[in-house]
Amino acid sequence: MGxxxxxxxxxxxxxxxxxxxxxxxxxxxGLNSATMDEIAEAAELSKATLYLHFVSKEDLYLAVAIRGLGIAHELFKEAIDGGTTIVEKLNGVKKAYTTLFNTHRNYFRMFSFFQTPQFHKQVSDAMKDAFRVESNKNWEMIISFFARGVSEKxxxxxxxPVEMAIVIWSNAASLMSRIDSEAEVWKYRRNIDLNKTLExxxxxxxxxxxxxxxxLEYAELLRDEEKHIQFK
Amino acid sequence: MGxxxxxxxxxxxxxxxxxxxxxxxxxxxGLNSATMDEIAEAAELSKATLYLHFVSKEDLYLAVAIRGLGIAHELFKEAIDGGTTIVEKLNGVKKAYTTLFNTHRNYFRMFSFFQTPQFHKQVSDAMKDAFRVESNKNWEMIISFFARGVSEKxxxxxxxPVEMAIVIWSNAASLMSRIDSEAEVWKYRRNIDLNKTLExxxxxxxxxxxxxxxxLEYAELLRDEEKHIQFK
DNA sequence: TCTATTTACTGACTGACAGTAATACTTTAG
DNA sequence: CTAAAGTATTACTGTCAGTCAGTAAATAGA
Structure with missing residues (x-):
């Protein structure tokens, strides 16, 4: 009975x-300017059909964002599995996050949207939970990596380690979102390159x-990277 | 002719x-759930009248947010004028920001809303400029304070100093917004007190x-504060 | 194979709400 | 006293998220 x-x-x-x-x-x-009619047309389905699968526009939005969390997960996994030492892995995680920001900008924007309290009302609990579960996988990976770094001294x-992860993470996220929306202003008015500030x-x-x-190991790694950049 | x-x-x-x-x-x-009809009723005016003074709902929202920037300005000014040494002033600024977050939470939320790219489309350039001008006053004050701290060694x-200001600021802002929306989750799932993390x-x-x-001076100042808390 | 039932889907509608046009009322200027 | 300018309102339009009543197709049961 298949x-x-x-x-x-x-x-x-x-x-x-x-x-x-x-x-x-x-x-x-973006969320506000997109309409369900457009999405329905893009999907070659009627709008009503969308509502058979997702309870609201915001739910659908969050479901797309969850895909982004999966991509982030892969990037972090590669970084942690790829490096040989803790320091190398840590630097890899940093790069993974930067990649997420630079090459998956749309997902990055979606993530920050989830923070706003406005958003939450129109989302089903089921979808919110799903998002949290996926998001948690990423945190889990980062946090346990930090814990390993601590145990290996x-x-x-x-x-x-949890607090360290949160602080580094939040700092990067907020600078990135500032880059996303204000980079030109800072460059123009104060001659500040926010990308450099982020680094x-x-x-x-x-x-x-x-x-x-x-x-010391980290300093050396940065020197090597510097050299690499000069050669290309 | 008056x-x-x-x-x-x-x-x-x-x-x-x-x-x-x-x-x-x-x-x-909040922005999305509030309606112009409600605001008109609260103002005891017709909706159309609102549009004689503000070009859109988002414009009105931003105009309210600008008030918050003024409050922030006063808080920072008090902090910087109040302290006797640079270190004291710096600690005061930190406290001012915390106060802004804790006792003017609604304004704080408005500020972070301005970051989302979604928002910008529906706002008039005039209001955006007004917001930037006010926002800039605050940055100016903080940045020149940092510069003074540098010149006084x-x-x-x-x-x-500009970069230092941005980093400290962004870090605090992102942790605060995390506290605002996720404090219970972190407490419950990982027993993390984000307020402590912020500190x-x-x-x-x-x-x-x-x-x-x-x-050294800062360490002493923190010790004194600690003592103070124990006495109350 | 015929009929009943479940599933997948849709067109047409509703209600909410931002924003506007037409119009009325009030104050000022000449 | 009247024209013009300014202030306000009522009644409307257009857009869009979300729903409802119903259709068509697939499946199960006889």
Missing amino acids: IHERKEREKERRKEEILDAAQRVFFEK RIRNDFD TSFRLLIEAILTPEAR | IHERKEREKERRKEEILDAAQRVFFEK RIRNDFD TSFRLLIEAILTPEAR
């Missing part, structure tokens, strides 16, 4: 099709949490 | 009345930018 399974698969595929369409429209127009043990703050905070020996 | 002036004043007062009403409604419901001179990151960053001598 009919039920097939139906299930088809339903799932339809959902993905809707998500594909919604993603295209949301990426282009490469990251200071006089701060909570600097990353360096400051990473140095602040490393143990003295790890800090 | 008639023109009187008219001007009356128009200004009407505008303030509308702002008062809008503020009440926006604070209670209490703040490190190997970083750009820690403030301390870390402030220590990072002070010169060695100033850092």
Whole structure:
């Protein structure tokens, strides 16, 4: 009796099709300017059908954002699995986050949207939970990596690894969102390159949490990277 | 010919009345849930009249937010004028920001709203400029304070004071917005008190930018505050 | 194979709400 | 006293999220 399974698969595929369409429209127009009619047309379905799969426009938006969390997860996983030492991995995570920002800008914007309290009212609890679960996977990975760094004595043990992760993360996120919306203003009015500021703050905070020996290794790694850049 | 002036004043007062009403409604419901009809009713005017003074709902929202920038300005001014030493002033600024967050939460939320790219489309350039001008006054004050700290050799001179200001500011803002929306989750799931995290990151960053001598003074100041808390 | 039922989908509608046009009322200027 | 300018309102329009009543197709049961 595979009919039920097939139906299930088809339903799932339809959902993905809707998500594909919604993603295209949301990426282009953002949450507010995108309309459900546009998404329906992009999906080649009637608007009412969208509501058979998602309870609201905001729900649909969040479902697209969850895809972004998956991409982020892969980037972080690659970074942590890729590096040989804790310091290398940490630098890799930093780069992964920068990549997320630079090459998946649309997803990045969606994530910050989830923060605004405005947003939450119109989203189903189920979708909110789904988002939190995915988001949590990413935090879990980062936090356990930090904890490992502490146990291997490469990251200071006089701060909570969770707190260190939150601080570094939040700092980067807020600078990035400032870059996204205000980079030209700062460049023009005060001749500040916020991208450089982001790099600097990353360096400051990473140095602040490393143990003295790890800090030396990190300095060396940065010197090597510098050299690499000069050669290209 | 004072008639023109009187008219001007009356128009200004009407505008303030509308702002008062809008503020009440926006604070209670947020941008999206608030309706212009509600605001009109709260202002005891017809909706069309609102549009004689503000070009859109978003414009009105931003006009309210600008009031918040004024409050922030006063708080920072008090802090900087109040302290005797650079370190004291710096600690005062930190407290001022915390006060802004804790006792003017609604304004704080409005500020972060301005960051989202979604928002900008529906706002008139005039209002955007007005917001930037006010916002700039605050930045100006903070940045020139940092610059003074550098010239008095209490703040490190190997970083750009503007960049230091941006980093500290952004870090605080992002942690606060996380506190605003996720405090319970972090407390419940990982037993993290984000308010403590905020304090820690403030301390870390402030220590990072002070010169060695100033850092000693800061440590002492924190000890005194600690004592004070125990006595109350 | 015929009929009943469930599933997937849709066109047409509704209600909410931002924004506007037409019009009335009030004050000022000549 | 009247024209002009300014202030306000009522009644409207257009847009859009979300819904409802119903259709068509697939499936299950006889």
